[in-house]
Amino acid sequence: MSIVDFRMVTVTIWPEVRPRGPSQAAGPGSSTPGVRGPSPHDLHIDLTGPPAGLKVSGDIDRTTRRLWEEALGGLVTKGDDMHIDLSGLLFVDVRGTWLLTEAARGLPMGKKVFLHHAPYCLRSVLALIGPDSSPIEVET
Amino acid sequence: MTTTTTTTVDPFVHPALFYRGARQYLDGTVPFIRQGLAAGEPVAVAVPPQNVELLRAELGEEASEVRFLDMTQAGRNPGRIIPGVLRAFADLHPAGRVRIIGEPIWAGRSATEYPACVQHEALINLAFSGRAVTILCPYDLDGLDPSVITDAEMTHPVIMDGYGLRTSRVYAPERIIQDYNRPLPDPVDAAALGFADGDLGRVRDFVVGHAASMGLSGERLEDLRLIASELAANSLDYGGGSGTVRIWAENGQVVVDVTDAGHILDPLAGRRPADPRQRGSRGLLVTNLLSDLVRIHTNQDGTTVRVYFST
Incomplete structure (x- = not known):
C-alpha cells in the first residue's frame, strides 16, 4: 500500500530505533515509539492537497531517506504537478535532493515540481547537481 | 600476407x-x-x-x-x-x-x-x-x-x-x-566524535556547534554541515559502517576530517561531474565543489578525508 493512500497522516521516523529492512513508513503504524523518544533529526511528512503535495519538516538523510523516497514516489504515480512545502525542512543531504530531481523527471511531460520555502541547503545542492535536467520550479 | x-x-x-x-x-x-x-x-x-x-x-x-x-x-x-x-x-x-x-x-x-x-x-x-x-x-x-x-x-x-x-x-x-598519498599530520588540539549507524544527526550537530564557535557562519556553516554529513554517510556506506569525525581551528580555517576503515580505490572519486540521471554517490563531488581545500589519505588500513573552510 502506498503512502499516498493516506491523507494528512503524519509519519515520523525516529532514527535511533528504526528497524533495518523494508520501509516501515507505509502507514500510520510506522511511527514506532522509541526508547529514546523523538530526535530533533526526525523526518515528518504530511500529505497535503489538492493540489497534491507534501509538507516536509525535519531532516532528510541516510537514516530517513526511504520515507522521503516513498512519499515522492507516491506522488509521482499520480502524474500531476507536485507542491512541496519545505518551510520546516532543517536538513537535506545530497541524495535527498537528487531524489527530488529524479521524482521531477518521472512526471509526465508538462508537469512540474513546485518547491515552496526551500531552504539554502536544498537550493545550493540543487544548483550543484544539475537542476536543468528536471522540471522543478523553486519559489523565491 | x-x-x-x-x-x-x-x-x-x-x-x-x-x-x-x-x-x-x-x-x-x-x-x-x-x-x-x-x-x-x-x-x-x-x-x-x-x-x-x-x-x-x-x-x-x-x-x-x-x-x-x-x-x-x-x-x-x-x-x-x-x-x-x-x-x-x-x-x-x-x-x-x-x-x-x-x-x-x-x-x-x-x-x-x-x-x-x-x-x-x-x-x-x-x-x-x-x-x-x-x-x-x-x-x-x-x-x-x-x-x-x-x-x-x-x-x-x-x-x-x-x-x-x-x-x-x-x-x-x-x-x-x-x-603524494601521504598520512595527514595529526592536529594539536581537536574535538573528536565516534559515530555509527543512526548518528548522522549527532555528527552534524557536533560539527556545526564547534564550527560556529570558531567563527564560521551563514551559508558556509550550512555547507560544512552538509559536507560533514556526507563524509560520515560515506563511512557508513563504504568505510566499514563507522568512523570518527574531528574538528579544529588551524591558521584561520576550520578543519574537519573523517576517518574510517575504507579504502578509496578510484583515484578520480569525487572529480567526475555526475550525470543527473545516475543514482550513485555524489558526496565526495559536492565536498570538492564546496570546500576551500580537500586532502585525502587512503590505503588498505583506512581513509581520512580532511576539509578546510576559511572563516
Whole structure:
C-alpha cells in the first residue's frame, strides 16, 4: 500500500530505533515509539492537497531517506504537478535532493515540481547537481 | 600476407609551460589562444588574476571570445578544478577540440595545499584520456620551488619552455598520485566524535556547534554541515559502517576530517561531474565543489578525508 493512500497522516521516523529492512513508513503504524523518544533529526511528512503535495519538516538523510523516497514516489504515480512545502525542512543531504530531481523527471511531460520555502541547503545542492535536467520550479 | 600496425594516439594533449616573466608567459600562451580561436575552438583560461589581466591586455578585443576564470577562486580547492572548471567547460563543447589554459599552482600555494595541487595535475591525465582537449599549464620558474618544476615534468607528458617543445622523459603521473598519498599530520588540539549507524544527526550537530564557535557562519556553516554529513554517510556506506569525525581551528580555517576503515580505490572519486540521471554517490563531488581545500589519505588500513573552510 502506498503512502499516498493516506491523507494528512503524519509519519515520523525516529532514527535511533528504526528497524533495518523494508520501509516501515507505509502507514500510520510506522511511527514506532522509541526508547529514546523523538530526535530533533526526525523526518515528518504530511500529505497535503489538492493540489497534491507534501509538507516536509525535519531532516532528510541516510537514516530517513526511504520515507522521503516513498512519499515522492507516491506522488509521482499520480502524474500531476507536485507542491512541496519545505518551510520546516532543517536538513537535506545530497541524495535527498537528487531524489527530488529524479521524482521531477518521472512526471509526465508538462508537469512540474513546485518547491515552496526551500531552504539554502536544498537550493545550493540543487544548483550543484544539475537542476536543468528536471522540471522543478523553486519559489523565491 | 601484410600486417598493418595501427598506433592509437591519445587526442588529449597536456603540455606544461615553464616560463620566466610576463614576456615568456605571453609568448607561450597567446599563440595557443589565437590558434584555438582561429580554428574555431572554444578557449577557456583559468589562471591567477594578475595573469588574467596580462592576457586580457595582450589579446585586446579577442579577449571577449575567451572564457576567463580566476583560478585562485574557481580552483582554490584543487579537487574542484576537474569537475568544476575543466570538465565544466569541456563538456559544454563535446564536438571538436577544446583548449584550456589552467594554472593551478602559483607562488603562494601553501605546503598544505600543494599535495592536492600536484595530485590534481596528475589526475588530469586520467580524467581526459581519450578526449579531444588540450590543457596548457603554466609554471612560473621564478616564483616556484624547483621541486615543483620537477613534479610538473612527471605530471605533464610534454614540456614547453624557452628552448621549445619537448617530451618529458620522466612522465609518471601514477607515481605522483601514489607519492603524494601521504598520512595527514595529526592536529594539536581537536574535538573528536565516534559515530555509527543512526548518528548522522549527532555528527552534524557536533560539527556545526564547534564550527560556529570558531567563527564560521551563514551559508558556509550550512555547507560544512552538509559536507560533514556526507563524509560520515560515506563511512557508513563504504568505510566499514563507522568512523570518527574531528574538528579544529588551524591558521584561520576550520578543519574537519573523517576517518574510517575504507579504502578509496578510484583515484578520480569525487572529480567526475555526475550525470543527473545516475543514482550513485555524489558526496565526495559536492565536498570538492564546496570546500576551500580537500586532502585525502587512503590505503588498505583506512581513509581520512580532511576539509578546510576559511572563516
